[in-house]
Amino acid sequence: MSDKLDGKMVLTVYLLFSCLSSLTEANSRHLPRMIFTDKETAMKRLSLSGYLHHAPVQIVLEGDTVTAVGQKSLISFNIQNPKTPVERSVLWEECSKPSESDCNYKISVVHKREEANQMFVCGTNGRETVCCDMNFSEQSPECIPSEKLRNIKESIKDFIIMEGEPSALVESTGSADLYITYSGSKEYVGIHKFGKNRVRPATRDKVYIEQHYVGLVLSRRRDIPLQDRVYAFYKEKNRDTGLHSEMWLPFVTQICMADTGGPKNLLQFSWTSQMNARLFCGDPASRQHFSELVDVATVHADQWQDTRVYALFTNEWGMSAVCVYTIRDIDNIFTTSPFKGYSTVDSGKRPRTCASDSTKIPLETLRMIEMTSEMEKWVRPVDDSGPLFINHHHYTHIHVDSSQHKRNDHHPVLFLSLYNGGIHKMMQNKNSTFVIAEYQPFNHKTIIFSITLHPSSKKLYVNSGSELVQLDVANCAQYGDSCEECILARDPYCGWNGTHCTPETNDTLQDVTQGNHTVCMSVSKVQLPGKVFRYSTDAHADKAKGSITLPSQSKYFLQCPVSSHHAQYTWHHLDSSTSCGSREQQCLLLINSMGPEQVGTYECVLEEMGYRRVLAQYQIQLESRAAGHSSSPLVWVCLMAVLIKSLSH
């Protein structure tokens, strides 16, 4: 009895869901086109919990090796064969002396050195910090600072590195510098430099506004190294606590790498080159703007001016947006904007270029520098554009792959981690995006700590606190086996090679910009000389064909698999058609009560951007009375199982 009731309820819920989904159909273009779990795509899952007792500090890729850096040890896997990890613990130089009692250093910073297989690591024990070099080729490498890095080790000893702070190691001949930020509202807040010169944030009036740093960007000027800069992106607590004001404000700040601080009596060992500017990210048309900076990703260019920073924002309504800034525009603000609260005349004397010896800056200028560093003008996104996208997802990290694609003109691929453990893969088309897919690397809700791409193999590494998952993000076969489905996917990593959807080469067919599958028909001999293409049309679509005989008045569900969530799925029977919501995993058609009118052919047809394909076809027949009803309850049970499964996704 109760089973029947549940069945009816599930059915009602299902119908309600279908109805709701069709209402929201209009928004489906903002949904990921495909959803991939470990059933659809190759995922290698590596458990870290047996080795690390804490979330990894960082994931480092070197050659064919991926290393999860824990607080105490490093776990390395081979990309090709991740089954046999190598665990290594860090042998700190300090810990080899028996006199040293507290040797409880936890790794807090890791950088790959310029030299192959050399790693720079720093550890903190809550009272002091030690840094050293490790040779990755050795089984149990000792951590000993090389001559080049000795200055960093000496200058950083009394500084406590905070967990998760952005940092950058800058190597030059004979020496190296470490830049690291300090977030919070204490006296250390800002950018710190360790090395031959120790430089710290200037302390203005001993007022520390809360700041949280999300990224550091090195801007090397090649031809004029004196003008090399470091940019830091952060969010700052809004001092205006009015009812309608935002909690956080986004900023970019710059310092000159050549800056060593002022002379003895003014700004000694403090930045003399620091300037900051507000970032703007918003859409004037819809009056939406974004002020809470979450993460940044940098795409370096050959010309320093063209380097782009993709900034991920959120707002108080739980929406996300990405705005793109160029170093050209940022540099332009720092060289031309008046200082906030000072006229152009007042701030005219203030140098905007990096001084070759900052200790020689005149005192008058230094006093001016001490007073303010904020620009009046804001940094706006490239070409004064709006956000690349605005949506209702809650993203936590961003990674951008802009490795040049061979045939497709420039289409960067964005990876954004979701709050629940998913990853969205997007393709950037000028100033808009297309959500290619959602990957679900974990079998449960979890927080993603980092996303790292191995650019040549297109393997994405995603880690939670206890697991590292390797995803093949150029697994093109998963889009389908027809040319049209390969093109509709609009994946810059993939193309049609004449018989399969494969990782793109010079010879594959794709239309990332439009996703217009008619290129499959009109493939010109100019584009692909000597290639003969096989098309998949309605005529030979591989459809699940079945003949089903149902007893009179029985119920039955017809199933049709949903792949693209941007497509329309429709069941056709005689002259009637029933559409499905595309959010579901299956497009189900209910035969509520079998009768003579229900007899006939049922076809499930997919339609997307003018492409049409029959996915399933059934012949339904009415059972003659003599055959009895014996199969009916079983059919119900099976169908409910299918239904519950599809609803639970």
Ligand SMILES: *[C@@H]1O[C@H](CO)[C@@H](O)[C@H](O)[C@H]1NC(C)=O
């Ligand atoms: C690192 O170790 C390997 C193997 O022991 C050795 O061949 C190499 O020279 C070492 N590299 C450095 C920079 O010490």
Ligand SMILES: *[C@@H]1O[C@H](CO)[C@@H](O)[C@H](O)[C@H]1NC(C)=O
């Ligand atoms: C995108 O760029 C086009 C032309 O470059 C412009 O007309 C359009 O307004 C832009 N859209 C957004 C959202 O910025």
Ligand SMILES: *[C@@H]1O[C@H](CO)[C@@H](O)[C@H](O)[C@H]1NC(C)=O
């Ligand atoms: C297309 O790719 C498939 C799978 O990678 C491969 O087996 C096939 O040989 C390729 N065809 C051509 C014409 O390159």
Ligand SMILES: *[C@@H]1O[C@H](CO)[C@@H](O)[C@H](O)[C@H]1NC(C)=O
């Ligand atoms: C692919 O095309 C680019 C530019 O057209 C060319 O430089 C490159 O050599 C080609 N690669 C192959 C493997 O044909």
Ligand SMILES: *[C@@H]1O[C@H](CO)[C@@H](O)[C@H](O)[C@H]1NC(C)=O
């Ligand atoms: C696809 O391309 C064809 C031929 O260029 C064109 O007629 C058609 O309108 C395009 N379709 C879409 C959806 O842009």
